[in-house]
Amino acid sequence: xxxxxxxxxxxxxxxxxxxxxxxxxxxxxxxxxxxxxxxxxxxxxxxxxxxxxxxxxxxxxxxxxxxxxxxxxxxxxxxxxxxxxxxxxxxxxxxxxxxxxxxxxxxxxxxxxxxxxxxxxxxxxxxxxxxxxxxxxxxxxxxxxxxxxxxxxxxxxxxxxxxxxxxxxxxxxxxxxxxxxxxxxxxxxxxxxxxxxxxxxxxxxxxxxxxxxxxxxxxxxxxxxxxxxxxxxxxxxxxxxxxxxxxxxxxxxxxxxxxxxxxxxxxxxxxxxxxxxxxxxxxxxxxxxxxxxxxxxxxxxxxxxxxxxxxxxxxxxxxxxxxxxxxxxxxxxxxxxxxxxxxxxxxxxxxxxxxxxxxxxxxxxxxxxxxxxxxxxxxxxxxxxxxxxxxxxxxxxxxxxxxxxxxxxxxxxxxxxxxxxx
Amino acid sequence: xxxxxxxxxxxxxxxxxxxxxxxxxxxxxxxxxxxxxxxxxxxxxxxxxxxxxxxxxxxxxxxxxxxxxxxxxxxxxxxxxxxxxxxxxxxxxxxxxxxxxxxxxxxxxxxxxxxxxxxxxxxxxxxxxxxxxxxxxxxxxxxxxxxxxxxxxxxxxxxxxxxxxxxxxxxxxxxxxxxxxxxxxxxxxxxxxxxxxxxxxxxxxxxxxxxxxxxxxxxxxxxxxxxxxxxxxxxxxxxxxxxxxxxxxxxxxxxxxxxxxxxx
Numbered sequence: 001x002x003x004x005x006x007x008x009x010x011x012x013x014x015x016x017x018x019x020x021x022x023x024x025x026x027x028x029x030x031x032x033x034x035x036x037x038x039x040x041x042x043x044x045x046x047x048x049x050x051x052x053x054x055x056x057x058x059x060x061x062x063x064x065x066x067x068x069x070x071x072x073x074x075x076x077x078x079x080x081x082x083x084x085x086x087x088x089x090x091x092x093x094x095x096x097x098x099x100x101x102x103x104x105x106x107x108x109x110x111x112x113x114x115x116x117x118x119x120x121x122x123x124x125x126x127x128x129x130x131x132x133x134x135x136x137x138x139x140x141x142x143x144x145x146x147x148x149x150x151x152x153x154x155x156x157x158x159x160x161x162x163x164x165x166x167x168x169x170x171x172x173x174x175x176x177x178x179x180x181x182x183x184x185x186x187x188x189x190x191x192x193x194x195x196x197x198x199x200x201x202x203x204x205x206x207x208x209x210x211x212x213x214x215x216x217x218x219x220x221x222x223x224x225x226x227x228x229x230x231x232x233x234x235x236x237x238x239x240x241x242x243x244x245x246x247x248x249x250x251x252x253x254x255x256x257x258x259x260x261x262x263x264x265x266x267x268x269x270x271x272x273x274x275x276x277x278x279x280x281x282x283x284x285x286x287x288x289x290x291x292x293x294x295x296x297x298x299x300x301x302x303x304x305x306x307x308x309x310x311x312x313x314x315x316x317x318x319x320x321x322x323x324x325x326x327x328x329x330x331x332x333x334x335x336x337x338x339x340x341x342x343x344x345x346x347x348x349x350x351x352x353x354x355x356x357x358x359x360x361x362x363x364x365x366x367x368x369x370x371x372x373x374x375x376x377x378x379x380x381x382x383x384x385x386x387x388x389x390x391x392x393x394x395x396x397x398x399x400x401x402x403x404x405x406x407x408x409x410x411x412x413x414x415x416x417x418x419x420x421x422x
Numbered sequence: 423x424x425x426x427x428x429x430x431x432x433x434x435x436x437x438x439x440x441x442x443x444x445x446x447x448x449x450x451x452x453x454x455x456x457x458x459x460x461x462x463x464x465x466x467x468x469x470x471x472x473x474x475x476x477x478x479x480x481x482x483x484x485x486x487x488x489x490x491x492x493x494x495x496x497x498x499x500x501x502x503x504x505x506x507x508x509x510x511x512x513x514x515x516x517x518x519x520x521x522x523x524x525x526x527x528x529x530x531x532x533x534x535x536x537x538x539x540x541x542x543x544x545x546x547x548x549x550x551x552x553x554x555x556x557x558x559x560x561x562x563x564x565x566x567x568x569x570x571x572x573x574x575x576x577x578x579x580x581x582x583x584x585x586x587x588x589x590x591x592x593x594x595x596x597x598x599x600x601x602x603x604x605x606x607x608x609x610x611x612x613x614x615x616x617x618x619x620x621x622x623x624x625x626x627x628x629x630x631x632x633x634x635x636x637x638x639x640x641x642x643x644x645x646x647x648x649x650x651x652x653x654x655x656x657x658x659x660x661x662x663x664x665x666x667x668x669x670x671x672x673x674x675x676x677x678x679x680x681x682x683x684x685x686x
Contacts, residue, residue: 045615047615049509050516211658212658213661216619218606219606221609221651225651241516245516249610252523253523253524253609272515273518275521277520278520390520
């Protein structure tokens with residue numbers, strides 16, 4: 001697609017050009033000075049709306065900063081935001097972004113169901129798509145075996161793998177484990193993977209109970225009673241939204257974690273709602289790929305956390321980092337593909353440049369593996385009340401790379417885990 | 423009584439929960455003692471029920487005579503709009519009342535630890551059920567309500583101002599929903615989509631108990647609640663299956679529910 005056919009329907013973001021002055025007959029060189037359109041797909045409603053909001057905020061912060069610093073190859077950025085909802089409608093909006101808005105790249109996508117539907121469309125439309133999140137092992141293996149245009153998120157199971165590795169280190173003598181997760185692919189996959197990993201470290205461990213309440217349940221008193229009855233040594237929970245907060249509160253009310261240890265692989269997604277009053281010290285808590293209070297964090301992270309807190313009165317969760325990384329890697333890939341020149345590279349050249357690229361993200365260095373999968377660090381640790389917030393943080397902080405905790409390109413997850421030398 | 427299928431009842435519950443969180447936060451910030459938090463919570467929950475007046479007078483009264491599909495569409499639109507309103511006002515993150523759940527401590531009951539607040543909510547629910555029973559059976563307004571439910575035209579012919587009855591009944595229902603949302607909040611967290619979850623469960627309760635029956639709703643709620651709890655303990659996989667099997671059973675064998683009136 002050439003820039004001479006670009007139509008400027010709406011002018012948003014940092015674009016400062018005068019509308020209507022650059023139409024079809026303007027020479028290609030002048031076109032290159034127009035804004036770069038970047039399509040963004042973000043969930044705006046339902047249980048994952050906070051995750052979508054965090055991704056969008058991370059992208060907006062990046063765009064504002066990049067525009068202030070002169071944009072990409074001298075062109076300002078213009079975000080064209082569309083909603084991620086169900087697979088069918090989101091596919092339509094994806095097509096609109098590429099065919100009508102003529103964006104150079106689409107970033108975003110959280111829900112597994114939606115991203116699995118987007119993959120083949122991204123391939124058809126030959127425009128790079130960088131996914132924030134939401135691609136489980138099974139789905140990816142089946143529908144996006146070797147994509148050319150789609151760039152996939154970290155495997156969903158990584159946090160369960162990291163938690164499985166850290167469980168024997170922090171909780172000695174665990175013999176029985178109960179599990180609770182949401183009743184859809186993420187919850188089931190995490191539980192299955194956590195069991196496989198833990199069996200490698202503690203071969204005689206017994207999994208005595210598994211519960212899968214629906215997404216959106218707000219009362220877990222019966223589940224907690226059942227967990228208590230199981231008399232497990234440890235509870236593994238992969239909740240990632242408000243239900244993590246709720247189960248924590250309802251568990252505290254009956255003293256569940258006085259009776260057993262707790263592993264919350266993903267609750268760091270709602271970290272600032274895990275108030276000290278009901279979240280005990282000594283749980284293993286996962287923050288996915290970014291820990292906002294990392295004392296070893298870069299100046300970039302500290303500035304982002306400060307700006308985020310000032311603007312939204314919240315502390316940022318990991319999805320901001322997925323989003324920042326996607327956008328920043330795109331920028332650097334365009335610059336790399338331009339080879340120091342000012343000529344805008346074509347999309348295929350940008351995709352080539354993205355493969356293997358490593359950039360500085362909020363959480364530190366992150367990269368795209370050659371097979372289009374994100375590589376980064378995962379942050380988990382033991383909850384503590386010793387901080388200046390009204391919610392828990394973690395200390396010590398364990399940082400585990402996807403090089404260690406994500407299956408290598410081309411391998412099968414369970415075979416890979418079985419092949420570990422523990 | 424209004425012969426209207428209101429999907430937005432869950433949204434009123436969510437609204438009550440959010441307003442409850444804000445009221446308690448304001449009360450605590452103003453230096454209110456933690457043990458008194460249940461007062462601003464309940465008052466806020468009841469007060470926000472006035473939204474019922476706006477919804478009934480502003481929207482529902484135009485669709486009473488219409489096809490049920492219109493009513494469903496209208497109240498479903500309300501569900502989506504209220505979800506957005508909540509998101510605009512309170513943001514997208516779950517909101518909760520921090521540690522107040524245990525402000526009244528815990529007790530040991532039959533070998534289990536139970537937060538005293540749960541007992542307060544159970545007591546409040548029973549008190550509300552008794553009060554509604556008294557209102558329906560022992561007061562003039564209750565008789566008018568029952569008469570209207572039985573035969574709208576006859577009640578109107580006898581001089582009942584239907585508009586006033588409807589707005590009162592709907593507001594009362596809304597206030598019970600918002601109060602419920604507020605009272606449950608110390609034990610859970612407010613999420614913008616919490617209303618939708620409730621509608622599905624409320625549907626099962628109403629089908630089992632019988633449409634339009636207060637006693638039916640009470641018994642239906644107990645049946646659904648106890649069955650879910652037992653299923654989770656015994657065989658978690660069948661939790662929802664069991665409830666909907668019973669719903670199907672009731673629909674087939676006793677289509678008007680356990681206590682629903684059989685139309686003449």
